[in-house]
Amino acid sequence: xxxxxxxxxxxxxxxVFNHQTVDFMIKPNKPLAKVFDTFATKLNLDIGxxxxxxxxxxxxxEMTPEQAGLSDGDQIDVVLFQExxxxxxxx
Numbered sequence: 458x459x460x461x462x463x464x465x466x467x468x469x470x471x472x473v474f475n476h477q478t479v480d481f482m483i484k485p486n487k488p489l490a491k492v493f494d495t496f497a498t499k500l501n502l503d504i505g506x507x508x509x510x511x512x513x514x515x516x517x518x519e520m521t522p523e524q525a526g527l528s529d530g531d532q533i534d535v536v537l538f539q540e541x542x543x544x545x546x547x548x
Contacts, residue, residue, distance in 0.1 A: 465484050465485065465486065466485075466529075467482040467483060467484055468483055468484070468485055468522055468527060468528065468529045468530075468531075469481075469482055469529055469530055470482075470483055470492065470522065470527060470531055470532075470533060471530075471531070471532045471533070472492065472496045472509075472532070472533045472535060473532055473533070473534055473535065474496075474500065474502075474507075474534075474536075477500060479495075479496050479499055479500070481495070481496075483522060484522075485521060485522045485523045485527075486521050486522075486523060487521060487522075488518060488519055488520065488521055489509070489516060489517075489518055489519075489520050489521065489522065489525070490518035490519065492533075493507070493509060493518050494518075496535070505538075506537055506538050507535050507536070507537065508535070508536050508537075508538050509533050509534075509535055510533070510534050510535075511525060511526075511527060511531060511532070511533050511534070512526075512531075514526070516533060
């Protein structure tokens with residue numbers, strides 16, 4: 458490593474679902490996919506049924522923390538995907 462090269466500092470990111478919290482350390486230039494997969498595995502959840510958000514922005518597995526605008530100490534909120542529909546009640 459040369460003097461000009463500094464090691465990339467990892468970010469501390471907290472992922473929260475239903476009052477369950479898992480903390481991760483991730484490099485800012487690495488895709489969030491590993492965080493998402495590990496989180497789902499630890500909580501025994503189906504990754505396909507989860508949606509990840511930070512500050513009202515939907516996050517995708519191929520995004521990096523840099524692209525998502527995440528900083529050290531930020532939180533990712535997780536919700537279950539619910540396929541919507543409408544219900545019409547006629548009386």
